[in-house]
Amino acid sequence: MSKHTISILVENRFGALSRISGLFSARGYNIESLSVAPTADPTVSRMTIVTIGDERVVEQIMKQLNKQIDVLKVWNVSEHDAIERELILVRVAATERSQDEIIRMSQAFGAKVVDVASGTMALEMMGDEQEVENFLNLLKPFGVKELIRSGAVAMLKDGK
């Protein structure tokens, strides 16, 4: 069992998202994360789906996706050289004492402070899976109050 990032170009029509997500649920496959938005061509959307499965399950998912009438193209990004990014918004507990350390750490990860409230601080951070995990691990001791992740988006390096 391993993690796979699947990138899909799909007609930007209502129902297309349900058909695709339905493929996963109908076969008992879980979607770890899912992001969708129109591409430069507004009639086409890009979906990035992260799922966990063994080779055979993922191969079957890819075939089922390819079979969909609305699907233009499917890639298993995990098999290619790709840039993967995820955006997170995280609110951590921040006291006067810890504030500076949180800010220093954020700077090291290229994160931004986007909101400061009494006793908490909201940060925005972007990175690949590993960077996001590292950042979150470092924040944990301060007390993570809320975490919102966008799900991964991915782009192939060879420009295909």
Added chain:
Amino acid sequence: MEKFGAEILVDSLIEEGVEVMFGYPGGVLLYIFDVLFDSPINFILVRHEQAAAHAAEGYARASGKVGVCMATSGPGATNLTTGIANANMDSSPIVAITGQVTTQLIGQDAFQEADAVGITRSITKYNYLVKDPRDIHRVIKEAFYIARTGRPGPVLVDVPKDVSSTRAEFEKIEKVSLRSYNPVLKGNPKQVKRAAESIAKAHRPVIYGGGGIIISGAAEEVKRLAESQKIPVTLTLMGLGGFPGTHPYFMGMLGMHGTWPANRAVRDCDCLIAIGARFDDRVTGKVDEFAPHAEIIHIDIDPSSIAKNVPAQIPIVGDVKTVLHQLLKELQTTPPFDNSQREKWLEEIGGWEEEHPLHYHSSKNSLKPQFVIEKIYELTRKEKPVITTEVGQNQMWTAQFFKFDEPRTLISSGGLGTMGFGFPAAIGAKLAKPERMVIDIAGDGSFQMNIQELATVAQYKIPVKVVILNNQFLGMVRQWQEHFYNKRYSHTCISCQPDFKKVAEAYGVKGYRVEHPAEVGPVLKEALFSDEPAVIDFRVEREENVLPIIPPGKTVYDTILAPPSISAARRADSRRMK
């Protein structure tokens, strides 16, 4: 030109060549039905929407054209779903049109509202909610195109009441273009070459054919492949008729209720040529031990069917007929096969056939269901009737004891296994092929699931024949309870049932009841060859079993065989004496 949405819809259907439709009216369909009233389309009013979908499928499978059914919003649409799911599993091209509540009311729990598109998403090849009458023509064109091309399947078009009752500009579209949908027809030449080499060097090849042969119209190509290469053939339930049932190379159906020689040959073959088949669990049994010694060539138009259940060494994605043409051509330049090996292989299979042929113990006094089927076959050989079946024992006995020589002569619910399918499917088949005899081989359980369609055949005088193999049991489940649950017949006895002869007569349909073997021939002759619908209630032996059976998840060596016939036992004895 401006037209009402309903007119655009009906005009578009006529343009697609629709001659017959099956359906049931309802509130949101009133505009459409008003237009249908003077249209040339032959509209058949069924008595339950499920039957409309099955009839559309029967029509599609008998003719090769797209079948059309229509139902109203809410319960009409939900009643269609079983038929849609059936068409989806058996890759049958149907277009289902449902009415929907007015656009503004969608999502408000309006009267007779159901989310037809949402409900049918996983049981259709594609579906549409039409929100603008200007889209109707394009959507209908696309729906038919999607339904009949590639791996065919059902497409649902949901039309809200206001969309059918509003005027819109009607502009004809000549061609469908869907950039995201381009089925591959031609096989990859390198793979075809590999397949040809594999076939030529094989000593023990087997063709395992499925419904894809029939859908793609490739029966002739399969025959040429089998005959030119001396390859024995087995077919799935869906494939029956895809290769002549009377051909000396035909081993019978394979799988759970398949013949001993077919299942043994698959077990021992060194090259399995799967043609338009999908390695269903009823075919493979225990997957790891299915064709364990074979190099598997898998030809299918649907890439997701390839290597889904059983890995294929030589996958070929493409239309079966097109690929077989390529393969036959390739074989002409491939070094020839070893004839003596093939002869040996065919002889070995002949030995298995002799060892355990399909048989049952005939009886002089009680009626055997297999005997009824044999008799129907014998009496109608010249007519080449279209046979539909229900699901269960009736279906398996038909598959075993009726010999289908032509494609599109068996229409059965293969994938979904829908009881109640056969009778409405027969109605659809008869409308597609009015000149052919059409017989539904039914069980007493299944027939009662769509028995109301007797009114439809009576109203339109559709001369389909229903043969009930009446054992007063839900026979297949009872058989499993006998084999695997200590004969605890939990809720499978349905001896409380109507007198089917009288029921038929009450509907104005000719009814018969047969209890003795001697009556079978005369009654069949009268009922089948008349030009009116008929129901024949055959009171068959109650606990007759479908044999052989490979228990689920087991292998050919676990087959429960029919007790040997006297003649076979004698043959075995005489061999021993030698």
